[in-house]
Amino acid sequence: MGENIQGTFTSEKISKIRWKREDFSEAKSFITGSWDNPVNHITHWTFQTNDDDETYPVNVSSHLFEGDVTEIQFINTTCFVASSSIGSVKLLQIEDNPSLPLKELTIWENIHQFKTSEQASCTALATFKQDIATVGEDGKINLLTAQQKTPVRTIENADSCSLICIDFLRHNEIITSNTRGHMKLWDLRNHQDIPATTFMLPDQLKTEATSIAHHPTQRHIVAAGGGDGGLSVWDLRQSTFPRSQLLAHSHAVSEVIFHPDRPDNLFTCSMNGELWRWNSAQSSKLKSDTSDSHWLATRGPNAKVDIIQLCTPIHKPINSIDIDRTTLLCGCDNEAMYVVRDVLL
Template identity: 65%
Template structure:
């Protein structure tokens, strides 16, 4: 690995890692969530400077026991975040800094997802839009929640015949879901009927599940989906549901995709094959997205216009999660370690 990567062994497989948002300054603290333990943890980290080499390294501020695997972590404000679990429960937690940093449960939606013959099903993914929260699960159910009340705003049962793996808010009243069969569905939450407004397929060439979704930070209709076969697929959902770009990327399932929040010509992806890649299309940043042929990823098929860089040596375990703020990227792995990459080229 390159010299700007620092790994920290934490004795837990890392399922999720998320920067804590700050106002107008660089993020200095973050959360990790674990999986595959009898009792898992959400851990709050910050950076401490080592006097010997004047370098900053992650240190634990506090840790919170969590029942079930942590399947997602999403901040909805500077100190409030939502955590979902493999037992179908979703919690709204607050980080209280004074007098000592600790977690306080604000709301808990217990067993939102469950099978008829079981007490629970995994809540596989959540997405947030301001105070609104949408959840999907192995039971094929969609739940719309708000951080202001205990009762779900809406539940769409049997919205899918199989497990849903990912969900993303396209706008305040619209969400996109992806399932085990690679079916992509757009749901208009203003519609009282429990049917999708649009349905399309992740890949017309091969049957593969949708494993991850990400929207462009300023153009939410531009969506990238990761597949179980390692592929990346891009849509401009304003025009049609035929992919703008589709490419073979990782050698196995895509775990997560992240646009850089401030420089969206940079995309990052990680996979269960232990790969972490940086996609950069800086040459096309001045082109307008509104013209049909200038989307920053539709030129992947042309030679030399998108730079793809491996950010670390391929690990022997899955890389499950990534997050980026300014010039620092975090990622977590099944080798029971989390990593910090500083001074990334964006």
């Protein structure tokens, strides 16, 4: 590990890690969720400075959580939702005094289950302000809102196989992916339970999208990390096939994220413990619409994507990453989490 990387032992495997973002200021605390325990935890961390002027994470409160934590997403600066492998979702709040326990506001229980009434994992969720969308092993989509204790809408047969990813593109538009490698775009204004468009990889590259993320300012651009370790970039306006497919990790991509303020930078982590930063730098000779993203020009003789390995592979899955400004967090299966500073230098 480099000098800019700080590891913290957590005594449990970390499945998700998310910054608590502040308004117009640097994030100073974050949330982790665990998995593979009889009872798991959602933990709130802040930073303290010791006598040597070194800053390090400190556990300030922990919340018992039934099932594995499969996703965590904030809906505002203090409230977040967490999904469970037992098919439930919780809305939790961080108190003004961070040492106080997390406050449980709402539980949506068993909103994912098979037709036999057996539990189905809520595999992922996405948020758009107060709106929440969930997907699960049961092929179902649930639309929730923080103000209501029952689902606003349920698309029972959204897919015939397990759904594993979801992302809000706009307030009325979501994209999902399944275990067969299909991505579907849903217009929530349409009350018929059918997707607006289906996107897929070429037949020779059939693999599931294990993580999807939209470009922060150009939401028609979507990056998808694959079960084969590859990275695909899609322009949802133009084609049902990806604009580019990039060789990446040798194992499945666990998570892919764009930098929220500098989206020419994208970050991926993988099941073999790799952590990479991608930069879609362009040659000055490359002729393209300057109003569009460099990510749509990552093919051809003048295109260039720089990849930087941010740490030595740890040979255990890195399950989750999140970035604020120049500081990146990652949670791993080696019962540790890492703070990586100065990642854009």
